[in-house]
Every structure is written in structure tokens, then in C-alpha cells.
Amino acid sequence: MSGTANIGVVGLAVMGSNLARNLASREGNTVAIYNRSHDKTETLVAEHPEAKFVPAYSYDEFAASLQKPRTAIIMVKAGGATDAVINALVEAFEPGDIIVDGGNALFTDTIRREKAVRETGINFVGAGISGGEEGALLGPSIMPGGSDESWVTLGPILKSIAAVAEGEPCVTHIGHDGAGHFVKMVHNGIEYADMQLIAEAYDLIRRATGKSPAEIADVFAEWNKGELESYLIEITAEVLRQMDADTGKPLVDVILDQAGAKGTGAWTVQTALNLGVPVSGIAEAVFARSLSSHPEQRSVSGELPGPSEGLSVEDTDEFIEQVRLALYASKIVAYSQGFDEIRAGAAEYNWTIDLGAVSKIWRGGCIIRAQFLNRIADAYAESPELSVLLTAPYFVDALGPAQAAWRHIVATAATAGIPAPAFASSLAYYDGLRADRLPAALVQGQRDFFGAHTYKRVDKEGTFHTLWSGDRSEVEAEDTH
DSSP, X not given: OOOOBSEEEEOOSHHHHHHHHHHHTSTTOOEEEEOSSHHHHHHHHHHOGGGOOEEOSSHHHHHHTBOSSOEEEEOSOTTHHHXXXXXXXHHHOOTTOEEEEOSOOOHHXXXXXXXXXHTXXXXXXXXXXXXXXXXXXXXXXXXXXXXXXXXXXXXXXXXXXXXXXXXXXXXXXXXXXXXXXXXXXXXXXXXHXXXXXXXXXXXXXXXXXXXXXXXXXXXXXXXXXXXXXXXXXXXXXXXXXXXXXXXXXXXXXXXXXXXXXXXXXXXXXXXXXXXXXXXXXXXXXXXXXXXHTOHHHXXXXXXXXXXXXXXXXXXXXXXXXXXXXXXXXHHHHHHHHHHHHHHHHHHHHTOOOOHHHHHHHTSSSSTTOBXXXXXXXXXXXXXXXXXXXXXXXXXXXXXXXXXXXXHHHHHXXXXXXXXXXXXXXXXXXXXXXXXXXXXXXXXXHHHHHHHOOOBOOSSSSSOEEEOTTTTOOEEEOOOOO
């Protein structure tokens, strides 16, 4: 077989099939396809003759069907399956060819794989792809890592299938080796926080006002016309309007209240802990899903003491507006924490990541696409070295009017015994940033007492230790922070 395809896809489950169809629908692309189960290959070819796929039934046949430098996108389950496909492609490919992992791989695995594959002369690219099944078919947001050399070939292909926002394709070369999967991981962490915050807003409105899910859907639809405009707000209204055909009840009332997770949120939090970056809003969103998924603990805890009265409000419209402002403020915190983690990851792994470019490619195709990502792009365009996104003028102006409502909502939820962990932790983070002095001074004193971990002083240079078990005099010491 002579090489006729300029791009290939391995793995034809829903995401892989949709991505292959997207590629085939773009001018200039001819797509080779391969799946371990030949039935899936044959079915995709039969169902979509317009795509003019080039089917292959072995890795050697797949490699032969591709033009050089051969370029293949892997869309298989993360982990061992990915390694198996990579190894098979390495055997069939040649130096200069390109293997792209488009799955949700842990970025450290991508770093490992890129290093191993590079030794064969083949380029390996970890590419985060966001947008779900619909995005894969119609245009996702794409976050590729890999070498500069691979981007020369891969860039035009990915630009041809990416979502377009304000005339710009939602794809950019994030950085080398694992940078793309790192940024996709953080994207998913922000997604966890955004979804949890929306859920908390819904819960508070429903408990306080007694509105039906359909009525609350109207609230979210109205919010989607303003500064909260986003894909997640949009689909929230759709979910809340949906009625269950079997019971006639709102679908949200018959869905079991146990939220699933696939790991990327936890990876975001674990990585942030390793980097020493606080992502408390994201962490609380991950923990909220964990708590929801332990019915055995919740079932024995329902009689724990709580407030004697529930939540009621006199002015429904005012309360809903306060929730909206709290949601917007907390959302800003979630994105700010996410971009902090990307900056820290870039420093740790020697990546050069353009944070403004990242915010731009998230404007379309991906799950967290939102109107205010333009404001994030503007902030980094004005101050590329901005150390805290919250301090950009636009966000300072937004947080000023919102903070009173934010505080009221967090206090109201706590007083009424309604869990709002993402709202509360986001506010605590905000206040921690703006505090002139934190109780960490006492923590350092405690650490020095029980572990001789030393401390620094505000009035002189150096590192010190108090002889707690001796005469309690202070001595200079080696820094053991």
C-alpha cells in the first residue's frame, strides 16, 4: 500500500471515531484508521462513506497507508493500553514520524514516554483534547506538547479540526514533552471547581426560594446572557429543564446524588500539593465528589446535630443576585488558582507556557469555555508576568462589588447547615491572599517547638531556633524550612 493518508487515528471508540470523522471532513485531510477490533473499523467505514477513510487491519498496513512523516493520533484508554499501542507504532514507524497521544494521560507518563520514544528518533506528542464527544466531532480545544519539529507537521492538521473562537483556532503549541497533558489536567481541575460551584448555587437557590428545577433553569439561562456566560451555565439550564419520562419528575430529582470522577481532578490537586500551590477551590470540588460517593457514611450521619431552622429568605430576587455574585467571584478564584498551577508547573519542568495563549484556546471547544476567558487573555497581554490573576484590574473591579454578597452567601449557608465547600474555600483563599499577616507565624513556632524546624524573623536576617527544652534562649540555626 502506498502512503495516501496525511493523518491516522488508532482507537475507534466514540472519541476516536468522532475525531477521525472531524479530520476527514476538513479540506486537505485523508484519514487512515485502525482499531484492534476490526469490526469497529469496518463499521466506521460503512457508516461514513463520505469520509473516504483508508482502513488498515495491522500496524504495518496502517504505517504503509500514511505519508511521511507519518502522523498518528492514539485515542485509547490511558495506561497500559496506551503503552501497548505506542510500542506497536514505534515498531512500524521510522525516525521523524510522529505519534500523538490524544487521551487523558497523566503528564508524568507523557514525559516518560516522550523521553523513551525520542531515543528511537520518532517524535512523541502528548495532546490534551477537550470538548467531549461533540467537541471531537465538531471542533475541540487542543493542547499539544511535544517537540518544535513535530509541531511543524502537526500544527496545520490540528488547526484544521480545532474549534474557532473569534476567528482564531483553539489550539496552540503548549510546550515540550508533558506540557500539553499538564495544561489539560489543570483544565479538568478548573472544570471540577466550576461544576461544583454551579451545583452549590443551584442548591442554595432551591433550598432558599423553593423554586422548581425548571424555574431555576430560567435563572441560569438569564445568567448566561451576562458575565457568567459559559458552556457549563448553558448546559445547567438544559439539565434542570429535563423531565424524567418514567416518573414525570425533574430528571435532577431522580439522579442518584453520587458524582463520579475519572482522576484528572485528583491529579490536579495532587500535583498542586507537590508544587506547593494552593488550589483549594479545586480541591474542595474533588473532595465534594468523594463525599457524595460514600453513601455508607452519609446514611449513618443524618442524625448529627445541626441548625434547628432551615434556610428562608425574604427577598428572593436579592438572594438570587447574591448567589450569582458569589458564583462569579468563586469562579474567578478557581481560574486564578488553575493558572497559578500552570505557571508553577512550567517553572518546575522547564516549559515555556504562554498563559494568555492558553486562555484563548479555552474560549471555544472545551468544557470550561466562558466569556470571561477574554478578560484573562487581556490580563496576561497587559502583564505577562502577572503573579496573581486576581490582582488584574478587571478582576479587582469585579471582586469589589461581589465580595459583600459572597461573604453573605457563605455565612448564610454555614448558618443554615448547607454545605457550600467550594464557595467557602474560595473566599478563605481570597482573604488569605489579602491578609496583612497570617497565623502561619504560630504554625512555625509550633513546628520549631516539636521538631526544631527553625523560623525566620520579621526584624532581622537569618534563620533561628528557640531552645524550647533548655533555657528557651534563641540561637541562629541552619534553615530547615
